[in-house]
Amino acid sequence: MLRRALERFNVSDLSLYVVGAPIIALIVVGSFATLRAGHYTTRQWFDFIIFGLAQGSIYALIALGYTLVYGILRMINFAHSEVFMSGAYAGFFVASALSRSKFLDSNPVVGLLVIFAVAILTSVGVAVLLERIAYRPLRRAPRLVPLITAIGASFFLQYTVRGLFGSQFKTYPTVAILGGTWTLGANFVIQRIQVLVIVAAALLMFGLYSFVQRTKTGKAMRAVSEDKDVAALMGIDVDAIIVRTFVLGAALAGAAGVLYSLMFRQAQFFMGFIPGIKAFTAAVLGGIGNVPGAMLGGVFLGLFESVGPTLFLDGLKVPAPYQLKDVIAFTMLVLVLVFRPTGILGERLARAKA
Amino acid sequence: MALLEVENVHTYYGNIHALKGVSLTVNEGEIVTLIGANGAGKSTMLKTISGLLRPREGTIRLAGEEMSHYKAHEIVGKGVVQVPEGRKIFGRLTVTENLEMGAFSKVDGAAIAEDMQRVFALFPRLKERRHQLGGTLSGGEQQMLATGRGLMARPRVLLMDEPSMGLAPILVQSIFATLQQLHRAGTTILLVEQNARIALQVADRGYVIQTGEVILSDTAENLRRNEMVRKAYLGIS
Numbered sequence: 001m002l003r004r005a006l007e008r009f010n011v012s013d014l015s016l017y018v019v020g021a022p023i024i025a026l027i028v029v030g031s032f033a034t035l036r037a038g039h040y041t042t043r044q045w046f047d048f049i050i051f052g053l054a055q056g057s058i059y060a061l062i063a064l065g066y067t068l069v070y071g072i073l074r075m076i077n078f079a080h081s082e083v084f085m086s087g088a089y090a091g092f093f094v095a096s097a098l099s100r101s102k103f104l105d106s107n108p109v110v111g112l113l114v115i116f117a118v119a120i121l122t123s124v125g126v127a128v129l130l131e132r133i134a135y136r137p138l139r140r141a142p143r144l145v146p147l148i149t150a151i152g153a154s155f156f157l158q159y160t161v162r163g164l165f166g167s168q169f170k171t172y173p174t175v176a177i178l179g180g181t182w183t184l185g186a187n188f189v190i191q192r193i194q195v196l197v198i199v200a201a202a203l204l205m206f207g208l209y210s211f212v213q214r215t216k217t218g219k220a221m222r223a224v225s226e227d228k229d230v231a232a233l234m235g236i237d238v239d240a241i242i243v244r245t246f247v248l249g250a251a252l253a254g255a256a257g258v259l260y261s262l263m264f265r266q267a268q269f270f271m272g273f274i275p276g277i278k279a280f281t282a283a284v285l286g287g288i289g290n291v292p293g294a295m296l297g298g299v300f301l302g303l304f305e306s307v308g309p310t311l312f313l314d315g316l317k318v319p320a321p322y323q324l325k326d327v328i329a330f331t332m333l334v335l336v337l338v339f340r341p342t343g344i345l346g347e348r349l350a351r352a353k354a
Numbered sequence: 355m356a357l358l359e360v361e362n363v364h365t366y367y368g369n370i371h372a373l374k375g376v377s378l379t380v381n382e383g384e385i386v387t388l389i390g391a392n393g394a395g396k397s398t399m400l401k402t403i404s405g406l407l408r409p410r411e412g413t414i415r416l417a418g419e420e421m422s423h424y425k426a427h428e429i430v431g432k433g434v435v436q437v438p439e440g441r442k443i444f445g446r447l448t449v450t451e452n453l454e455m456g457a458f459s460k461v462d463g464a465a466i467a468e469d470m471q472r473v474f475a476l477f478p479r480l481k482e483r484r485h486q487l488g489g490t491l492s493g494g495e496q497q498m499l500a501t502g503r504g505l506m507a508r509p510r511v512l513l514m515d516e517p518s519m520g521l522a523p524i525l526v527q528s529i530f531a532t533l534q535q536l537h538r539a540g541t542t543i544l545l546v547e548q549n550a551r552i553a554l555q556v557a558d559r560g561y562v563i564q565t566g567e568v569i570l571s572d573t574a575e576n577l578r579r580n581e582m583v584r585k586a587y588l589g590i591s
Binding site: 216219220222223226227229230231232233234235236237238 | 404405430435503507
C-alpha cells in the first residue's frame, strides 16, 4: 500500500504542491490583512468588481473562440488573438470615418451597429481564410503541425497590419452616449461603457449557448466534436461545420475587439496578444472545449485580475499591487493546472496533445 | 439490376492492401451478409462503401449511379446509411438529439418527427429515455439507438457493422429480430458479422471474405451447409 502511494506521489508532484501551498497561504493571509486594514471603501471594491466583470466579459467572448475550435479540432488556434485584433482594427476605421462625418454623434446607435457589423464581418473573413489556407490542408497532419502554422499565421497577420497601418496606437473616437456614468443608489457609480460591455457580452454568450444547444448546426457541431467520421456517416458535412465553428468564434472575437477598443479607446497591431493569451488562460481555466466553462473562466479571470492584486497584496504592504495583475493571473493558471488539470468544468488538457 | 453493386474494389490503408478486388451485390429488399474473421476486411468494405475510405480501383454503384467519387456525407444523402461498428452513438447528445443527427440530411420537419415516432414504436425503450444522454445508455440500448439513428435517414440500403458485438446473447436475439422485422417491411440490408451463425439465420445470401478477398458466395442456406463454412465460421466439424 505505502509503496504504491509513494510511487504515485512522485517528486515533480511534490514540488508543485510545495509551490502551490505557500501561494494559497499568501492569498489567504494577504486578503485578511487587506480587509482588516480597511484602506479601501466599499465603492472602490465595487469599482474593482465592475471593471473585473467588464474585462472578464471580453476575455470570455474571446475564450469562446478558442474553446469552440478546440472542441471540434482538438487544436489551439493561436491566431485567434489576431482575429480579435482584425475586428478591432476594422472597427477603428469605420468608427473614425463615422466620427469625422459626425454620423456617430447624430445616430450613435446605428453608428455603433455599423461598427460592430464591419468588425464582425472582418473577423469572420480572416478566420475563414485562416481555416481554409492554414488549417484545412493540414487536417490529417500530426497535431503539432497546425499549431505551428497557427503561430506563423498569427505573426503574419500582426505584421501585415503593422506594415499596412503602422505600429503606433490608433485612438478610437469617443462615442458621446457611452461617455458618461450612471449612479446607482447612494454612491455606486458605473461607467456606461462598462454596462454596454457587460450587457452585450452577456447577450452574445446567451445567444451562442442557445445556438449550440438548440439549432441543427449547433447539435451537429457537438456531434462533430465527439466523432468526425461518425458525424459524416450521419450525412453531416464535417468541413462545413468546422467552417461554421470558426465563423461563430470569429464573430464573438470581432464583437469583443470593438468592445475592448471602446473601453480602452485604442487599437494597435499587437493589441491581440495579451487579451488572447488571457482568454486562452480563461478557456483552460474553465475547461477547454467546454462552452459554459469558457464563459465562467473568462469572467472569473477578469474578476480575479481586477480584485486580486489589491485584495491579496495590499495588506502585505506590496507597493503598487496593481502592476502585478498579470503575475496573479498566470499564477492562478498554474495553480489551476496543478490542482485541477481539467479546469473548472472541462476535460483534461493532457488529452489535448497541443 | 442490383440496388447496390460493388465491383472489383481495391482499398488500401496506407500501404496495406486491405481489399483485393472485392465484388458483391445487394438486391432491393434483400438481407445480404458479409462474414469473415477479424481483420478480413469486412469493416473496410463498409467504410469504402460509405466513403470514409476511397477505393484505389473499382466501382461502387447505387441503382446504377457511380458512388465512389461522392464524399461520405453525400453518400448518406443518396440513401446508403451505415450503423457503425461499436455503435458510436454521440455520448454527450441526448437520445432525441442522436436521432435528429441521424436525420441530418433530411429537411422536412414533419417527416422527421414521423420517422422518430416510428423509431420509438420499434424501440419503446428509447422513447422512455429520450431526454437522457446517449452515454448513459446500456450497451443494448445504445445498439437500439444506433440502429434507430440509421433508420432516421430513411436508408435505401442499410449497412450494419457488427450489431452483435459486445452484447449479451439475449440482446443479440432481439437486435436480429428487429433486423428481420425491418426486412419484412422492405428495408435492404448489408450486414457485416463475425457471428456467422446468427447472420446466416437472418440473411438471404452471404459472402465469405478472407484477407481482403471474397472466397465464397451463395445463398445463406447453402452457406450454412457448406463444409468449409461449418468448420471455419460455425465451429461445427
